[in-house]
Amino acid sequence: MSRWLDDPLLSVEGLTMRFGGLTAVSDFHMRVGRGDITALIGPNGAGKTTVFNCITGFYKPTQGRLALAHADAASTHDVDALTRSGRRFASMGGRDLFLLERMADYEIAARARVARTFQNIRLFAGMTVLENLIVAQHNALMRASGLTFFGLLNTPGHQRAEAAAVARAVGWLERINLIGRADDPAGALPYGDQRRLEIARAMCVDPVLLCLDEPAAGLNPRESAQLTALLRSIRDHDGVSVLLIEHDMSVVMQVSDHVVVLDYGRKIADGAPQEVREDPRVIAAYLGVDDEAEVIAAESEIARLAGEAP
Amino acid sequence: MAAPTAPPRSRLQTALGDAGFAALVTFGLSFPLLAFRTEQDMQNRLVVEPRWSWSLAAVLAIFCARLLAGLIQDWRARALAIPGALVAIYGGSLALGPSFSAGALTACAGLVLLALAFPLDARLRQAPAPAARSEGSDRSRLFALGGVLALFLFPFVMLTLLGPAGSLKWINNYGVQILIYVMLGWGLNIVVGLAGLLDLGYVAFYAVGAYSYALLSTTFGISFWLCLPLAGILAAFWGVILGFPVLRLRGDYLAIVTMAFGEIIRIVLINWTDFSNGYAGISSIPRVTFFGVPFTANEDGFAALFGLEFTPIHRTIFLYFLILCLALLTNAVTLRLRRLPIGRAWEALREDEIACRSLGVNTVNTKLTAFALGAMFGGFAGAFFAVRQNFVSPESFTFIESATILAIVVLGGMGSQVGVALAAVAMIGGTEILRELDFLKHIFGGSFDPAQYRMLIFGLAMVVMMIWKPRGLISTRAPSIFLKHKRAVAGSLVREGHG
Numbered sequence A: 001m002s003r004w005l006d007d008p009l010l011s012v013e014g015l016t017m018r019f020g021g022l023t024a025v026s027d028f029h030m031r032v033g034r035g036d037i038t039a040l041i042g043p044n045g046a047g048k049t050t051v052f053n054c055i056t057g058f059y060k061p062t063q064g065r066l067a068l069a070h071a072d073a074a075s076t077h078d079v080d081a082l083t084r085s086g087r088r089f090a091s092m093g094g095r096d097l098f099l100l101e102r103m104a105d106y107e108i109a110a111r112a113r114v115a116r117t118f119q120n121i122r123l124f125a126g127m128t129v130l131e132n133l134i135v136a137q138h139n140a141l142m143r144a145s146g147l148t149f150f151g152l153l154n155t156p157g158h159q160r161a162e163a164a165a166v167a168r169a170v171g172w173l174e175r176i177n178l179i180g181r182a183d184d185p186a187g188a189l190p191y192g193d194q195r196r197l198e199i200a201r202a203m204c205v206d207p208v209l210l211c212l213d214e215p216a217a218g219l220n221p222r223e224s225a226q227l228t229a230l231l232r233s234i235r236d237h238d239g240v241s242v243l244l245i246e247h248d249m250s251v252v253m254q255v256s257d258h259v260v261v262l263d264y265g266r267k268i269a270d271g272a273p274q275e276v277r278e279d280p281r282v283i284a285a286y287l288g289v290d291d292e293a294e295v296i297a298a299e300s301e302i303a304r305l306a307g308e309a310p
Numbered sequence B: 001m002a003a004p005t006a007p008p009r010s011r012l013q014t015a016l017g018d019a020g021f022a023a024l025v026t027f028g029l030s031f032p033l034l035a036f037r038t039e040q041d042m043q044n045r046l047v048v049e050p051r052w053s054w055s056l057a058a059v060l061a062i063f064c065a066r067l068l069a070g071l072i073q074d075w076r077a078r079a080l081a082i083p084g085a086l087v088a089i090y091g092g093s094l095a096l097g098p099s100f101s102a103g104a105l106t107a108c109a110g111l112v113l114l115a116l117a118f119p120l121d122a123r124l125r126q127a128p129a130p131a132a133r134s135e136g137s138d139r140s141r142l143f144a145l146g147g148v149l150a151l152f153l154f155p156f157v158m159l160t161l162l163g164p165a166g167s168l169k170w171i172n173n174y175g176v177q178i179l180i181y182v183m184l185g186w187g188l189n190i191v192v193g194l195a196g197l198l199d200l201g202y203v204a205f206y207a208v209g210a211y212s213y214a215l216l217s218t219t220f221g222i223s224f225w226l227c228l229p230l231a232g233i234l235a236a237f238w239g240v241i242l243g244f245p246v247l248r249l250r251g252d253y254l255a256i257v258t259m260a261f262g263e264i265i266r267i268v269l270i271n272w273t274d275f276s277n278g279y280a281g282i283s284s285i286p287r288v289t290f291f292g293v294p295f296t297a298n299e300d301g302f303a304a305l306f307g308l309e310f311t312p313i314h315r316t317i318f319l320y321f322l323i324l325c326l327a328l329l330t331n332a333v334t335l336r337l338r339r340l341p342i343g344r345a346w347e348a349l350r351e352d353e354i355a356c357r358s359l360g361v362n363t364v365n366t367k368l369t370a371f372a373l374g375a376m377f378g379g380f381a382g383a384f385f386a387v388r389q390n391f392v393s394p395e396s397f398t399f400i401e402s403a404t405i406l407a408i409v410v411l412g413g414m415g416s417q418v419g420v421a422l423a424a425v426a427m428i429g430g431t432e433i434l435r436e437l438d439f440l441k442h443i444f445g446g447s448f449d450p451a452q453y454r455m456l457i458f459g460l461a462m463v464v465m466m467i468w469k470p471r472g473l474i475s476t477r478a479p480s481i482f483l484k485h486k487r488a489v490a491g492s493l494v495r496e497g498h499g
């Protein structure tokens, strides 16, 4: 049942990230199962976004190894061999293997095919909804336009590629119910639509792993339900693994196959949603106290106050 | 039972039919117009002299042209076929006349070009129907076409209205001067308006282009037409050189380093006297020729060749067309690039660099191509400047030039081609017009010199302009592609980049 152990798409080993004296993430291990929706949760400032930024190359980790294997899981032997070779990625035994901590951010998106969204939405506000989705297909279009030379001549090959990119964008706009607003600037959309558009834009990169940083933040219950359905269809229909950071527990418990909990930069729980929900350390972390004894003390204090009140 | 339908005529048949008809019409027309000529003979009598060969040539030419047009339908293939045919004809006439081998070779080259047009046409015609469109509306196209036509007619209109002496000022001080700045504005617009990289040292590339032509032509005697692309390439190279150190810089830092780059180039030109002759500059740079024919009063000059009376305005008009074509080239390339992945990546970079990288856009390459292309057009303009002035010195490439070009881009509305052109007309034309405020002497007295208040008035106008339209003359952004409706994006949503 635990696919993240049998067939991990991404394995994070010993990830540590320090900012000067502050250790935002320390010795963090996790695996993202192929075809799973994995949730990364934790209180504010726990270091979740920092983990995302390390995976997607926006931060260079102080320490640690992040190995991503396309197609099927890489053996430890292969990963060690690649690590020793000093290269960033390689095709080993027919599998493409990537060491993300060595790669630049744009390479991780373009080659390792990890796409992401941001906690504070980063759409191209002054470009239209359609243009946002076309820019996401930049590398495929760049190849088809012969690094711009064929594009300048407007050859049929380039035209076909552009038509295909538009078709893909239109397909996504229909899925997220934004087809009617294709020609509107992205910055003019309501907040919930912007969130969905950012997900669609990341999907247009054609990723194997989609990282979503708080996709449900600021959504109303109806939009949250739509989001849950969208995430499921991305997993089941597109076969893309999803890693998501989320504070909305109802969304997390509904969609995720696997939950990892971070607190003060350390992993405190890792397992199926049911197990994690009942883990006392997780409860303690969410109530904002350090250990179990204090949880019990706090709960009895609450009970006492409740008894006194009437 | 269905009635048997005639099999569809093949392309060749249709084209041959059309061409035959056109040839017939030409024959009918040329018969009275070309085929006979009346001349007075020795006894002052009119005699009819038949010129069947003229008529035959016209018929043949029309037949061939119509046949080619029928067979080659895509405009890009035609763009290849027309020079091919012209080169072939030129080569053929050369082979029959002065030099057989060179002519035959030229003719072969032309025929090869012509032959290539056919498969190209076939490939281009099977292009798929576009799912989304990117071109402008018919009205805006008509407007642009009208504008270009007016620009091409401008010197002739001036010439007929004011005569050679009177029109010189208009064609040179207004026409050529404004067009140089339109071109520079369009070049810088790629860097500042599209990619959102604030560049305060654009004049460096203008200088590189100017000195490229000046040095290559005076030391190696290379012709202008060869120097022009070389100047562009050299400037693009320096654009990349500037691009590397500023890749990670943003905002004020980017502005300061680019400004310093502009100053470095100028100071090197001043101090490296062996190379650039320092303050004295480079003089007697070869003047522009009409594809090899000089604009002189000699009998092998332009005027004599075309049977015109010599006046210096011919050169000015040629320079005007030259810079007009260069500017239109800059515009065409920029408009096309905006609709290609690279152009969309520039604009995305201006909107949000981090998001670009998260989508796999190589921002280093994207920035460098923006710098290189912007610099290349600056280099072209520089080479033009050198051939126009036939003198260059570091004085022409001071910081105020960079500031003027940047002001044109900002005033125009960053990213808008039309806006930049309008701003160049307003700024350069405006400063020129302010020279002519002599009537103010009647108001303020004879000792008042309006020329001295030129910059003051101009500065005030700029301030008013920026209060009235803070985002420039054309603040909206036209989308590069659309599904159903082309709606301009409001300026308030468009970011200005990290410049």
Ligand SMILES: Nc1ncnc2c1ncn2[C@@H]1O[C@H](COP(=O)(O)OP(=O)(O)OP(=O)(O)O)[C@@H](O)[C@H]1O
Pocket (backbone or CB within 6 Å): A019, A022, A024, A042, A043, A044, A045, A046, A047, A048, A049, A050, A051, A119
């Ligand atoms: N670039 C940085 N420089 C310095 N400190 C940073 C940086 N990025 C994150 N931090 C610190 O690392 C810690 C973890 O931050 P992070 O953004 O990863 O938290 P988070 O779990 O995403 O929180 P939230 O739920 O509020 O988004 C915080 O203390 C933050 O201040």
Ligand SMILES: [Mg+2]
Pocket (backbone or CB within 6 Å): A048, A049, A050, A119
């Ligand atoms: Mg966060």
